[in-house]
Every structure is written in structure tokens, then in C-alpha cells.
Amino acid sequence: MPARAKEVFQEVQQEKKYFLQLLDAVEDALFSMDHDGKVAWMNKAAERLAGESLRKFHGKPFAELPVDGHLKEIWKRFLGGERIRNLETCITPHPAVGKAVHGTGLPEAPPCAALISCFTLADGGRLQGGLLFVQDVSEVRRHARDRLQKDSVHALAGLTASLAHEIKNPLGAIDLHIQLLQRLLKNAHFPGHGEMDEMARVISEEIHRLDRIVNEFLTSVRPIRARRKPESLNPILEEVLRLMAPELEARKVRVVADLAPDLPLLLLDRDLIKQAVINLIKNAQAAMENTGRPGLLKVGTRHAGETVLLSVADNGEGLPAENLAKIFEPFFTTREMGTGLGLTIVHRIFTEHGGELVLQSEPGQGTDFRVEFPLHEAAPRLLASPPPDRTPRG
Numbered sequence: 189m190p191a192r193a194k195e196v197f198q199e200v201q202q203e204k205k206y207f208l209q210l211l212d213a214v215e216d217a218l219f220s221m222d223h224d225g226k227v228a229w230m231n232k233a234a235e236r237l238a239g240e241s242l243r244k245f246h247g248k249p250f251a252e253l254p255v256d257g258h259l260k261e262i263w264k265r266f267l268g269g270e271r272i273r274n275l276e277t278c279i280t281p282h283p284a285v286g287k288a289v290h291g292t293g294l295p296e297a298p299p300c301a302a303l304i305s306c307f308t309l310a311d312g313g314r315l316q317g318g319l320l321f322v323q324d325v326s327e328v329r330r331h332a333r334d335r336l337q338k339d340s341v342h343a344l345a346g347l348t349a350s351l352a353h354e355i356k357n358p359l360g361a362i363d364l365h366i367q368l369l370q371r372l373l374k375n376a377h378f379p380g381h382g383e384m385d386e387m388a389r390v391i392s393e394e395i396h397r398l399d400r401i402v403n404e405f406l407t408s409v410r411p412i413r414a415r416r417k418p419e420s421l422n423p424i425l426e427e428v429l430r431l432m433a434p435e436l437e438a439r440k441v442r443v444v445a446d447l448a449p450d451l452p453l454l455l456l457d458r459d460l461i462k463q464a465v466i467n468l469i470k471n472a473q474a475a476m477e478n479t480g481r482p483g484l485l486k487v488g489t490r491h492a493g494e495t496v497l498l499s500v501a502d503n504g505e506g507l508p509a510e511n512l513a514k515i516f517e518p519f520f521t522t523r524e525m526g527t528g529l530g531l532t533i534v535h536r537i538f539t540e541h542g543g544e545l546v547l548q549s550e551p552g553q554g555t556d557f558r559v560e561f562p563l564h565e566a567a568p569r570l571l572a573s574p575p576p577d578r579t580p581r582g
């Protein structure tokens with residue numbers, strides 16, 4: 189071959205390689221068929237969809253490929269003259285691969301939504317073959333579905349919050365009138381007066397219970413707007429323990445605070461964290477009530493690698509295994525006066541802070557609630573003031 193022709197040949201080869209690489213990088217599957225309907229070429233995504241390499245299927249009829257039946261059906265319709273453009277269908281990737289069209293793998297939703305288009309390949313009016321194009325839109329569809337679900341949950345939460353709010357006003361009025369009634373009954377002397385007094389007490393108690401449920405419900409459904417600032421967990425915990433000391437002392441609960449002195453700062457909303465920890469301590473207090481042994485509450489913090497750990501542990505009644513999975517569910521309670529919303533709120537608050545709740549409980553022995561706060565999220569912003577010679581990064 190003359191030198192120039194060789195050069196041109198090499199250039200063409202290079203270009204061909206380049207274009208094939210481009211097509212392989214595309215996440216959508218491309219099948220190209222010759223004028224006989226035999227497979228002429230497939231890109232990498234198409235190979236993944238078929239679960240085999242081009243080498244194995246080159247020159248074989250498309251109908252023999254182990255791809256989803258829908259694809260073969262659509263290709264047949266195209267050969268029959270139907271126009272196929274962005275036709276949406278559900279296709280399942282080859283089981284050997286178990287991956288979606290572009291190989292992201294969708295184990296939780298294997299049949300993936302795909303848009304299919306077919307094109308004729310012609311050169312100067314002469315039919316050369318066809319192109320089958322499969323675009324994976326399962327991710328997009330799933331996002332849209334999640335969005336829809338979130339929106340409706342959000343709308344429902346808003347609606348129930350308004351309803352709860354509407355309950356609060358008449359509840360306040362009923363409470364006021366029961367109090368007036370109780371005052372009248374105190375000075376009244378007639379047969380059955382004692383019984384009525386007792387009834388009024390029960391009504392009042394139940395009203396307060398309802399009021400608590402409504403209040404906790406409102407807290408648990410309202411969007412949390414955390415105003416987070418660099419803070420250490422320790423002073424927040426110390427404040428909570430100071431606040432609750434009289435209550436804990438009255439119940440003869442011994443408190444052990446084991447707070448790490450070297451605790452890095454986290455981005456925290458002080459009031460929300462206080463609320464969550466108070467909820468945890470109240471739960472611990474309730475769990476230690478009837479065990480017949482002195483209560484012991486341990487509150488601790490620790491710096492471990494990339495996390496800061498918070499732990500609230502008690503030696504109370506513990507949790508039976510079947511309840512472990514349920515305790516964060518709204519309205520799950522085992523307590524007569526419980527609302528079952530405390531831990532729902534706790535969970536929301538810690539999640540809002542990027543914290544992860546880990547629970548350890550031994551029936552009859554006690555329970556340890558641990559929260560792991562990630563440090564990496566907070567670290568870059570936690571430099572109180574950057575060194576003077578460093579330009580701030582964007």
C-alpha cells in the first residue's frame with residue numbers, strides 16, 4: 189500500500205475507533221441491524237441488556253437475541269411499517285446481568301421503564317438496515333413517582349395538622365368549663381355529688397391527654413426548621429440534666445454523665461436537640477419506674493473517628509424484640525398515658541441533623557439509645573475563623 193493510502197487508512201481506523209468509543213460511552217442501548225434484520229453492531233449498553241457480547245450475536249437475527257420479548261415485538265412492528273418513536277414500555281434486563289439498560293442496576297425495581305425508538309438506515313435511497321434505540325427512563329419515572337408520593341404525604345400532613353389545630357380550640361373551651369364545673373362541685377352538697385366529682389376528674393384527665401396528643405402530633409408533623417450553629421453537645425446535655433434534676437431526684441434516679449472533654453463541634457439546633465434529649469430521658473424515666481431496683485440513667489458523649497456519639501441509657505424494663513421495630517412509628521405506645529409520638533419527634537430531630545439512631549435493648553435489663561452524628565458534614569464550616577493568610581474557599 190502506498191504510504192499516503194496507508195496513512196489515510198490509519199486515520200479512518202482511528203476515527204472509527206473514536207466513534208465506536210463514543211457510542212459505547214452512551215448510556216442508552218443501541219442495536220444496529222443490517223438489511224436482512226441481522227445484528228450488525230451493538231454498543232456496550234446493548235450488550236449489557238442482552239447479557240452477551242456483540243461477538244456472540246453478530247450476524248444473528250435480532251429475534252434470536254435473549255432480550256426482553258417486548259423489544260422483539262416492537263422491532264417486528266417497526267419492520268411491519270409502524271413508526272416507533274419514544275414508545276414507552278417496561279423491559280426487564282437480561283437475568284444474567286440483572287442490570288438496567290445502562291447498567292446502574294435496579295434491584296428494587298427490576299422491570300425498567302424504557303423509551304424505544306426505531307430508525308431506518310438508508311444510503312442514497314438504498315435501505316441499509318435499521319437502528320433500535322433503548323433509553324432507560326426508570327430512574328426518571330421513579331423520581332417522578334417518589335415526588336408525587338412525597339407531595340401527597342405532605343398535603344395530607346398539612347390537612348391533618350389543620351384538623352388537629354381545629355381540635356385545640358374547642359378542647360380549650362371544654363377544659364375551661366370542666367374546671368368551672370369542678371369548682372361548683374367543690375361547694376355543692378347534694379346526693380351523688382362525690383360521684384360527679386370523680387366523673388369530672390376523669391373527663392379533665394382525658395382532656396389533658398387529648399391536648400397532649402394534639403400538641404405532640406402538631407410537633408411531629410410540622411416541618412422542622414432547624415437553625416443549626418456550631419455547638420458542642422456537652423453543654424446542651426448539661427443544661428437538660430440540670431433542668432430535669434428535680435424530677436429525676438424525686439424518682440430516686442441516679443444520673444451518671446460521661447461527657448467527652450475533647451468533643452468536636454457539630455452543627456446543632458440547640459432547642460431541637462434539647463427537646464429530643466428530654467424526650468429520651470422521659471422515656472428512660474418511665475421505663476425505670478416499676479422495675480423494683482434503683483434507676484440509673486447514663487448520658488454520654490464520645491468522639492469516635494468521623495462521628496460524634498450521643499448515648500442515653502437506662503436500666504429500665506427494656507424492650508421486647510417485637511417492639512424494637514415499632515417504637516418509631518407514630519402512635520405506637522405501651523404506656524397508659526403515652527401518645528406514641530415522642531420517638532417520632534426524636535427521630536425527626538436527629539435525622540434533620542444527619543444523625544443516625546441505633547438502639548440496643550435487653551428486656552428486663554435496660555435500653556441504650558445512641559445517636560451517631562457525622563463529622564464530615566459539619567467539619568468544613570466549623571473553623572471559628574480562618575487563619576489570616578488563607579483565602580476562603582468557595
Ligand SMILES: Nc1ncnc2c1ncn2[C@@H]1O[C@H](COP(=O)(O)OP(=O)(O)O)[C@@H](O)[C@H]1O
Pocket residue numbers: 471472475502504505506507511515520521522523525526527528529530531532554555
Ligand atoms: N427507654 C425505653 N425503655 C423501654 N421502652 C421504651 C423506651 N423508650 C421508648 N420505649 C417504648 O417505645 C414506646 C414509644 O415511645 P414514645 O414514642 O416516646 O411514646 P410514649 O412515650 O408516648 O409511649 C413506648 O411506649 C415504650 O414502649
Ligand SMILES: [Mg+2]
Pocket residue numbers: 467470471529530531
Ligand atoms: Mg415518650
